[in-house]
Amino acid sequence: xxxxxxxxxxxxxxxxxxxxxxxxxxxxxxxxxxxxxxxxxxxxxxxxxxxxxxxxxxxxxxxxxxxxxxxxxxxxxxxxxxxxxxxxxxxxxxxxxxxxxxxxxxxxxxxxxxxxxxxxxxxxxxxxxxxxxxxxxxxxxxxxxxxxxxxxxxxxxxxxxxxxxxxxxxxxxxxxxxxxxxxxxxxxxxxxxxxxxxxxxxxxxxxxxxxx
Numbered sequence: 412x413x414x415x416x417x418x419x420x421x422x423x424x425x426x427x428x429x430x431x432x433x434x435x436x437x438x439x440x441x442x443x444x445x446x447x448x449x450x451x452x453x454x455x456x457x458x459x460x461x462x463x464x465x466x467x468x469x470x471x472x473x474x475x476x477x478x479x480x481x482x483x484x485x486x487x488x489x490x491x492x493x494x495x496x497x498x499x500x501x502x503x504x505x506x507x508x509x510x511x512x513x514x515x516x517x518x519x520x521x522x523x524x525x526x527x528x529x530x531x532x533x534x535x536x537x538x539x540x541x542x543x544x545x546x547x548x549x550x551x552x553x554x555x556x557x558x559x560x561x562x563x564x565x566x567x568x569x570x571x572x573x574x575x576x577x578x579x580x581x582x583x584x585x586x587x588x589x590x591x592x593x594x595x596x597x598x599x600x601x602x603x604x605x606x607x608x609x610x611x612x613x614x615x616x617x618x619x620x621x622x623x
Contacts, residue, residue: 416465416476417484420445420455441501445478445487448508455480455506462501466492470557473519478506486510486552488517509552516586518545519556523599525564531601537568538604542597546574547586554582561599571600 420443441459446452455478465471471489478487491505509515521544531537546559561577573595574585587594 416468416471416474418457418461418465418476418478420457420478420480422481423454423456441504443504443506445480445485445506445508447487448510450508453480457504459501462504466501469520473517473555473557475509475552475555476506488515488555490517511552514549514551515555516547516549517555518547520545520558521598522558522560524560524562529563529566529601531563531566531568531570535568535601536604537601539563540600540602542599546577546598548579548583549586549589550583554580556580556583559583563599563601566599566601568601568603572598574598 421440423442439459440456441462443455443457444452445455474488476487476489477484479485486509487506488509489504490507491503492501493503494500495502507515523539523541526532526539529539532539548556548559550556559577559579561572563572566572574588575595577585577598579585587596
């Protein structure tokens with residue numbers, strides 16, 4: 412983890428839709444909640460401007476954040492984010508407290524490498540189909556990766572990359588695989604191009620000739 416994220420917040424007593432609307436409209440604040448650990452859930456607010464700026468960095472979604480509430484810092488991760496359906500506005504955020512000595516479950520983005528130069532695309536004309544863009548993992552906060560790489564360099568047409576095919580960083584495990592082999596879900600595949608390849612067409616012509 413190469414980034415250090417700090418986000419200032421203010422505790423708030425008032426709750427409800429009316430109070431949340433006032434926060435967003437008058438104060439430029441985003442209503443939020445922080446929960447987990449041994450403390451009770453707490454209602455807070457964060458600056459919409461500050462939060463939006465932090466969200467420009469993809470790592471913010473899968474990184475330990477130092478959430479400073481009324482001058483007291485807590486280690487958290489961003490667990491959920493609600494955006495306005497029509498406006499470029501964040502309407503609510505959920506933060507979960509984490510302990511440096513306890514494993515946490517969270518989702519991290521997948522970065523797909525060598526898509527355009529993979530065998531299945533460059534040499535065989537296949538089409539890449541993503542079944543996942545993020546993966547739920549379990550690890551200690553110190554081992555939390557910003558993203559996980561999936562290299563498609565040697566993947567050919569017709570091949571499917573499953574969770575078990577991904578090389579996870581040290582100390583990181585897949586939550587899905589912890590439930591058994593039946594949960595080894597597909598991550599990405601390279602399918603045949605629509606209409607088939609030239610070889611397919613040639614085989615079809617041969618078959619027609621044999622039937623005459």
